[in-house]
Amino acid sequence: SAGFVIAFDPSRRSFKQSLVAIAFAGIYLEALLYLRGTEAMGAVWKNKWDGSTYEAKLRALGVTDAEFLASAERLRKSRRDLVHEKAVPAEEIPTAELRWAHKEAAFAVAFVRQATGHLQSAA
Numbered sequence: 001s002a003g004f005v006i007a008f009d010p011s012r013r014s015f016k017q018s019l020v021a022i023a024f025a026g027i028y029l030e031a032l033l034y035l036r037g038t039e040a041m042g043a044v045w046k047n048k049w050d051g052s053t054y055e056a057k058l059r060a061l062g063v064t065d066a067e068f069l070a071s072a073e074r075l076r077k078s079r080r081d082l083v084h085e086k087a088v089p090a091e092e093i094p095t096a097e098l099r100w101a102h103k104e105a106a107f108a109v110a111f112v113r114q115a116t117g118h119l120q121s122a123a
Helices: 013-041 043-048 054-060 066-083 101-122
Strands: none
Touching: 013 043, 013 054, 013 066, 013 101, 054 066, 066 101
């Protein structure tokens, strides 16, 4: 049910689905930004903005809403930590950086829906 664990699951299926949702939300957003960016700027987008953060790309497309940009940063960091995981001792992980997979997945999916609407209305 939307990635939330509602019963004991030794296969960790909902956890795995949450991780998939986070990764693919980032992939979807990256593709959406590329399409909108190249539509607006052509080759300039590829040369200047490809490889930039979600937030920088959104600013380049005229997004100025600080809360929206902060949400893009949250998705970027969550996805980065998932895809580029580093093994570190538990005591070295700052408590502020701990995330819950099901919450981040729900946030990621909601954000890309919002971004899709936002970028389609701006196009």
